[in-house]
Amino acid sequence: MPNTKAYATPATKAPLAPFSFDRRQPGEHDVAIDIKFCGICHTDIHQTSDQWGGGVFPMVPGHEIAGIVTAVGGKVTKFKPGQHVGVGCLVDSCRNCVDCKRGEEQFCGVQPVFTYNSLDKEGNNTYGGYSDKIVVDENYVLRIPENLPLDGSAPLLCAGITLYSPLRHWGAGPGKKVGIIGLGGLGHMGVKLAHAMGAEVTVLSQSLKKQDDGKRLGADHFYATSDPETFTTLKGQFDLIINTVPAANEWNQYVELLTTNGSLVMVGVPDEPVAIAGFPLIIKRRSVAGSLIGGIAETQEMLDFCGKHNIVSDIEVISIQQVNAAYERVLKSDVRYRFVIDCGTLNN
Numbered sequence: 001m002p003n004t005k006a007y008a009t010p011a012t013k014a015p016l017a018p019f020s021f022d023r024r025q026p027g028e029h030d031v032a033i034d035i036k037f038c039g040i041c042h043t044d045i046h047q048t049s050d051q052w053g054g055g056v057f058p059m060v061p062g063h064e065i066a067g068i069v070t071a072v073g074g075k076v077t078k079f080k081p082g083q084h085v086g087v088g089c090l091v092d093s094c095r096n097c098v099d100c101k102r103g104e105e106q107f108c109g110v111q112p113v114f115t116y117n118s119l120d121k122e123g124n125n126t127y128g129g130y131s132d133k134i135v136v137d138e139n140y141v142l143r144i145p146e147n148l149p150l151d152g153s154a155p156l157l158c159a160g161i162t163l164y165s166p167l168r169h170w171g172a173g174p175g176k177k178v179g180i181i182g183l184g185g186l187g188h189m190g191v192k193l194a195h196a197m198g199a200e201v202t203v204l205s206q207s208l209k210k211q212d213d214g215k216r217l218g219a220d221h222f223y224a225t226s227d228p229e230t231f232t233t234l235k236g237q238f239d240l241i242i243n244t245v246p247a248a249n250e251w252n253q254y255v256e257l258l259t260t261n262g263s264l265v266m267v268g269v270p271d272e273p274v275a276i277a278g279f280p281l282i283i284k285r286r287s288v289a290g291s292l293i294g295g296i297a298e299t300q301e302m303l304d305f306c307g308k309h310n311i312v313s314d315i316e317v318i319s320i321q322q323v324n325a326a327y328e329r330v331l332k333s334d335v336r337y338r339f340v341i342d343c344g345t346l347n348n
């Protein structure tokens with residue numbers, strides 16, 4: 001599919017700029033998608049500034065893709081033209097390892113193919129959703145429920161599944177107290193999903209500025225982490241705390257907020273190693289863990305759950321021309337609560 005319009009980062013930390021390239025022609029198992037909207041995940045900022053190393057440039061970020069099927073290959077059975085679909089962080093994987101066979105393709109260590117800044121099975125660099133079309137094997141395409149708007153659904157493909165998966169894994173539901181650290185793109189989805197699952201939800205934000213929003217999104221309680229009293233008041237309370245903060249913060253004080261057997265789960269990527277004291281874990285059999293997005297089947301389960309509960313992301317739709325300014329605002333925690341690019345503006 002020649003002449004795909006996109007925005008790319010030409011080199012590490014350079015601003016995003018117009019770029020065009022050719023997508024592969026759809027094969028017999030492929031779905032061709034017109035991208036309508038793409039969310040801006042904080043991971044896009046980590047990667048375009050090459051904070052994790054190994055970045056390949058030019059880089060077309062974007063793994064919160066929502067669009068409409070335009071064509072399908074001859075052997076595609078799950079999709080047809082006109083359908084609303086999504087693509088998240090993964091566009092392929094080895095399909096044979098223990099993790100892939102268990103339906104947890106996100107953990108594939110053999111040949112995971114991420115939506116951008118990754119190599120596909122032919123050895124070509126992958127380009128993400130800040131573009132007008134994409135071609136993806138049907139096994140890695142998700143159905144977006146027709147009752148949900150496409151723009152607000154886009155962030156479900158990463159922010160949504162990244163919170164849904166640990167909430168399910170650690171059993172969030174009625175009678176469980178869940179804390180969410182950081183009310184950004186991931187955090188606000190965590191509040192909505194945990195609330196819909198029936199858990200008692202507390203937001204731990206840097207200040208009380210977002211308190212009204214937090215309550216509107218479904219939080220039962222809202223505390224500022226800048227206030228030392230917070231850590232006294234909430235000591236020993238939570239069954240599960242999910243940390244979405246994209247920086248290293250003081251983990252030991254969060255461990256102390258867990259109940260016996262409670263778990264503190266890292267989804268935000270700290271910029272440096274985190275020191276954890278032993279005794280607070282040992283004396284209450286607490287756990288510290290990590291979690292990575294979710295598998296394809298679980299992502300579909302999450303989308304269906306959102307369809308049933310009418311859950312989408314709270315978004316600010318922008319044109320592609322505003323993307324660099326949006327990155328600056330994300331870095332200042334000034335987004336309520338996800339920027340979503342209208343990919344139609346690639347034609348402006």
Ligand code: NAP
Pocket residue numbers: 040041042043046158159162181182183184185186187204205206207210244245246247249266267268269270291292293330331333335337
């Ligand atoms: P985001 O929209 O920028 O939200 C992060 C929130 O964390 C901010 O809104 C802010 O909330 C808080 N925060 C930011 N900087 C902070 C600091 N220095 N100290 C304390 N709190 C701070 O980012 P996001 O898109 O939700 O992504 C968050 C992180 O998750 C990133 O590191 C991203 O790479 C990672 N991620 C991981 C996965 C996974 O599978 N594990 C998937 C997607 C993203 P308050 O204003 O409420 O304090």
Ligand code: ZN
Pocket residue numbers: 041042043044063158159
């Ligand atoms: Zn993401």
Ligand code: ZN
Pocket residue numbers: 093094095096097098099100101105108109110111
């Ligand atoms: Zn695999």
